[in-house]
Amino acid sequence: MKQTTFLLVFGVALSFCQAQVDTGAEETGGEEEHVELFTTPTTKLGAATSDFGYNLFRALTSREAATNVFLAPISVSAALTQLSMGGSERAERQLFRALRYHTLQDPQLHTTLKDLLASVRTPGKGLSIAARLYLARRLRLKQDFFGLVEQQYGVRPKALPGGSKDVKEINDWVAQETGGKVQRFLAKALPRSPFVNTVSAAYFKGKWVTRFSNSGVMENFQVDGGAPVRIPMMQQDNYPVKMGVDSDLSCTIAQIQMQDDVSMFIFLPDEVTSNLTLLEESLTAEFMQDLSLTLHPAQVSLTLPTLRLSYSVDLLPLLTDLGLSEWLDNPELEKISTQSVKLSSANHKVVMETAPEGNQYPSAASTPGHLSYRVDRPFLYLIRDEASGALLFIGRVVNPKDLRI
Numbered sequence: 001m002k003q004t005t006f007l008l009v010f011g012v013a014l015s016f017c018q019a020q021v022d023t024g025a026e027e028t029g030g031e032e033e034h035v036e037l038f039t040t041p042t043t044k045l046g047a048a049t050s051d052f053g054y055n056l057f058r059a060l061t062s063r064e065a066a067t068n069v070f071l072a073p074i075s076v077s078a079a080l081t082q083l084s085m086g087g088s089e090r091a092e093r094q095l096f097r098a099l100r101y102h103t104l105q106d107p108q109l110h111t112t113l114k115d116l117l118a119s120v121r122t123p124g125k126g127l128s129i130a131a132r133l134y135l136a137r138r139l140r141l142k143q144d145f146f147g148l149v150e151q152q153y154g155v156r157p158k159a160l161p162g163g164s165k166d167v168k169e170i171n172d173w174v175a176q177e178t179g180g181k182v183q184r185f186l187a188k189a190l191p192r193s194p195f196v197n198t199v200s201a202a203y204f205k206g207k208w209v210t211r212f213s214n215s216g217v218m219e220n221f222q223v224d225g226g227a228p229v230r231i232p233m234m235q236q237d238n239y240p241v242k243m244g245v246d247s248d249l250s251c252t253i254a255q256i257q258m259q260d261d262v263s264m265f266i267f268l269p270d271e272v273t274s275n276l277t278l279l280e281e282s283l284t285a286e287f288m289q290d291l292s293l294t295l296h297p298a299q300v301s302l303t304l305p306t307l308r309l310s311y312s313v314d315l316l317p318l319l320t321d322l323g324l325s326e327w328l329d330n331p332e333l334e335k336i337s338t339q340s341v342k343l344s345s346a347n348h349k350v351v352m353e354t355a356p357e358g359n360q361y362p363s364a365a366s367t368p369g370h371l372s373y374r375v376d377r378p379f380l381y382l383i384r385d386e387a388s389g390a391l392l393f394i395g396r397v398v399n400p401k402d403l404r405i
């Protein structure tokens with residue numbers, strides 16, 4: 001009961017803050033404020049790649065209703081950007097629109113992306129990314145293209161003969177790039193037909209700022225339309241988070257700090273439901289930035305599922321939902337091959353783990369009110385790089401019992 005009251009008060013306080021902000025914005029020309037959220041080339045690109053990521057996530061969640069789904073969008077941006085370098089001017093324009101680069105007007109786009117990728121791969125952040133193009137050797141390939149991509153992104157597209165050995169070649173490379181964490185990237189051989197395949201993969205291991213003392217405690221997790229499942233959870237009292245209530249979306253949001261300027265945001269619906277459509281539809285880089293400014297520091301009794309998951313998907317069919325149908329029919333990859341070639345697959349695989357470890361202990365002081373935040377029903381989460389605002393990882397968990405590495 002106490003908890004509900006606190007949240008209500010919290011909610012009222014929050015809407016009050018928002019009302020204040022809204023009024024202020026109207027008087028001083030509200031539009032300006034939004035635009036100024038993203039001021040540097042890196043944060044603008046961070047917002048663009050996040051918006052691409054949210055669009056891709058929506059495309060996936062709407063096709064895969066009521067299931068667990070995960071993506072590391074920035075690795076997909078990296079792979080498709082490499083592909084865009086092989087296209088005609090028109091093809092590049094189409095891809096840039098889907099990747100949300102079209103509004104950036106950044107003449108150094110590739111360099112900005114290269115720097116952004118390097119910064120989110122700083123070892124302390126816990127993210128490793130693999131992104132590369134694999135092309136059938138049978139295509140009459142233009143060698144200049146290989147050099148162009150390698151020079152810009154430090155990874156050379158690879159020509160393959162076609163057949164079962166290709167699978168080992170690709171899987172070995174992905175495993176190597178992710179410190180052995182993303183294994184068996186491809187389960188079956190690429191098509192015999194001349195292929196152009198984008199490979200994108202990522203491994204993320206959450207490292208908290210504040211550690212959890214209790215882990216592996218088996219707890220109930222409510223499932224929409226089914227019996228609760230028993231899963232391992234991490235638990236900690238007096239845990240410092242930032243919190244807020246969104247009454248329009250009927251959920252409570254917590255931001256948990258991770259090491260090296262990374263955050264996990266959890267959206268926990270008030271009800272047990274696997275339909276998170278309303279929430280999914282509101283996600284944009286700007287929404288996240290605005291939201292993060294309205295969250296308030298709080299000390300909570302935090303209970304989180306211990307996540308260990310791996311997820312693979314061919315993103316090719318989703319690209320039509322991102323306005324790329326026309327491009328897919330005629331991708332004009334004229335800098336890659338003299339033949340007319342099409343994208344044959346866009347395989348993506350992610351692995352993520354959370355561990356209780358952190359480099360700080362929570363304060364021992366017991367707080368009055370003792371607010372709790374229990375992630376024990378379907379939820380949505382995302383991992384964001386705070387320096388650039390880039391979306392690193394996003395997922396919807398409806399039944400953690402089904403998750404495996």
Ligand SMILES: *[C@@H]1O[C@H](CO)[C@@H](O)[C@H](O)[C@H]1NC(C)=O
Nearest residue numbers: 065066274275276277278279
């Ligand atoms: C999910 O929720 C949305 C909006 O709340 C609603 O429009 C939609 O019909 C729901 N979908 C299902 C499958 O219940």
